[in-house]
Amino acid sequence: MVLFWFRRDLRLHDNAGLFHALKSGKPVLPLFIFDSDILEKLSDQNDARVTFIHNTITELHCQLKVYSSTLLIKYGKPLEVMQELLETYDVEEVYTNRDYEPYARQRDEQVQKMLQENGVIYKSYKDQVVFEESEILSKSSSPYKVYTPYKNAWKKAFEASMARAYPVEQHLHQLMRHHEGPIPSLQEMGFEPATIQTPLPRLSADVLQRYEENRNLPALDATSRLSPHLRFGTISVRQAVQLAVQHNDTWLQELIWREFFMQLLYHFPHSAQESFASKFRHIAWLNNEEEFQKWCDGKTGFPLVDAGMRELNSTGFMHNRVRMVVASFLVKDLLIDWRWGEAYFADKLLDYEQASNVGNWQWAAGTGADAQPYFRVFNPDSQVKKFDKDYHYIRRWLPEFNTANYPPPMVNHASARDRAIAAYKKSITAF
Numbered sequence: 455m456v457l458f459w460f461r462r463d464l465r466l467h468d469n470a471g472l473f474h475a476l477k478s479g480k481p482v483l484p485l486f487i488f489d490s491d492i493l494e495k496l497s498d499q500n501d502a503r504v505t506f507i508h509n510t511i512t513e514l515h516c517q518l519k520v521y522s523s524t525l526l527i528k529y530g531k532p533l534e535v536m537q538e539l540l541e542t543y544d545v546e547e548v549y550t551n552r553d554y555e556p557y558a559r560q561r562d563e564q565v566q567k568m569l570q571e572n573g574v575i576y577k578s579y580k581d582q583v584v585f586e587e588s589e590i591l592s593k594s595s596s597p598y599k600v601y602t603p604y605k606n607a608w609k610k611a612f613e614a615s616m617a618r619a620y621p622v623e624q625h626l627h628q629l630m631r632h633h634e635g636p637i638p639s640l641q642e643m644g645f646e647p648a649t650i651q652t653p654l655p656r657l658s659a660d661v662l663q664r665y666e667e668n669r670n671l672p673a674l675d676a677t678s679r680l681s682p683h684l685r686f687g688t689i690s691v692r693q694a695v696q697l698a699v700q701h702n703d704t705w706l707q708e709l710i711w712r713e714f715f716m717q718l719l720y721h722f723p724h725s726a727q728e729s730f731a732s733k734f735r736h737i738a739w740l741n742n743e744e745e746f747q748k749w750c751d752g753k754t755g756f757p758l759v760d761a762g763m764r765e766l767n768s769t770g771f772m773h774n775r776v777r778m779v780v781a782s783f784l785v786k787d788l789l790i791d792w793r794w795g796e797a798y799f800a801d802k803l804l805d806y807e808q809a810s811n812v813g814n815w816q817w818a819a820g821t822g823a824d825a826q827p828y829f830r831v832f833n834p835d836s837q838v839k840k841f842d843k844d845y846h847y848i849r850r851w852l853p854e855f856n857t858a859n860y861p862p863p864m865v866n867h868a869s870a871r872d873r874a875i876a877a878y879k880k881s882i883t884a885f
């Protein structure tokens with residue numbers, strides 16, 4: 455028999471690894487492991503991502519029942535769970551889709567090694583991206599560090615057939631007849647159901663066609679909200695790319711940013727821990743904990759920053775324009791290490807994805823591979839004038855705005871800006 459191991463690809467349709475497993479001609483038993491190594495690190499019992507995964511798994515479980523199969527669901531360390539499964543089932547092969555985050559790569563290497571030592575074949579497939587880390591390389595065969603040439607090479611290499619869906623539906627009769635008892639509850643794994651819901655994606659032609667015009671206006675519901683679905687694979691990237699090709703090139707370019715950051719983290723895993731540009735590894739961050747807390751709570755006295763942080767804290771989402779503003783404010787105006795902000799986002803974002811989070815934080819901090827120049831500092835008030843001039847977004851998330859309860863600005867932006875530029879310059883000199 456064959457095990458198909460679901461991870462960040464929580465869907466039956468258009469799933470590359472599942473398709474190949476079913477085509478093997480052997481009975482396929484689908485498996486999901488709640489990875490205790492990941493879950494134990496989460497600080498919030500009500501983590502909305504765990505609830506989302508749990509709900510999605512429950513749904514998959516029901517869909518599989520139609521084929522007299524079920525999902526085998528385990529909780530524990532993947533290596534140990536796999537070892538136990540080899541004792542229970544006559545496993546000949548394990549199929550899965552590749553996951554590129556540093557932790558996942560290490561985990562998969564260990565599992566693969568153990569399986570091979572036990573005579574079990576391990577096969578992994580590309581599913582999460584259109585192009586993997588080494589499929590788009592520069593002329594000198596090295597990874598791109600700058601987005602625009604990467605994007606151009608990506609588009610040149612792309613063919614419509616690459617976004618074609620895998621016809622999994624035609625092969626589902628290969629699923630193993632199997633009956634599994636109830637799914638472990640959230641409570642059994644130490645969690646509680648979250649109140650935050652993951653929104654459905656907005657992929658209508660109308661939203662996508664008007665994307666360019668409206669995407670920077672946080673008061674409008676003008677972006678796709680696809681990110682958590684791409685994170686957990688409830689929608690396939692091929693489907694998204696097909697829609698982008700059909701409707702909007704600007705939106706396609708956003709999907710390419712995602713792959714750009716993924717290949718960057720793959721080739722430069724150290725960038726998750728330190729500034730990509732070595733000249734910025736000596737910045738004398740102030741790292742004031744009280745100020746950091748004000749930023750986290752949305753109490754800085756800068757309305758767009760505060761509205762963004764409130765949106766994040768109550769929904770697990772923040773509009774991209776506002777993410778850029780709050781990130782710039784933390785790093786430049788407060789001179790707090792971008793890694794603090796990255797970690798806070800990692801805790802809160804429903805769409806948290808290490809490559810995109812690290813890549814975007816380093817972009818905003820000016821320390822990244824292809825970042826905005828360090829001396830360009832967002833003015834949080836001008837950003838309001840440009841992108842929320844009628845204060846619709848601000849009022850939605852900040853009811854006390856313009857009342858006596860709203861605090862005054864915690865820093866003077868002009869002098870904070872000068873202070874930041876001086877700190878960056880000093881780091882360059884020290885380098």
Ligand code: FAD
Pocket residue numbers: 669677678679680681682684708709711712715772773774775777778781799803805806807808810811812814815818
């Ligand atoms: P849309 O605007 O509809 O874009 C479609 C898709 O393109 C997104 O779902 C996403 O997959 C991709 N995309 C769009 N913008 C970017 C971008 N700048 N970088 C990479 N991919 C992009 N995105 C994450 O998915 N996970 C993160 O952890 C994350 N952290 C971020 C941290 C900061 C400081 C900033 C500035 C941005 C971050 N982003 C992250 C990128 C971006 O904000 C979100 O992808 C976007 O807001 C999600 O909303 P949407 O699905 O409606 O996007």
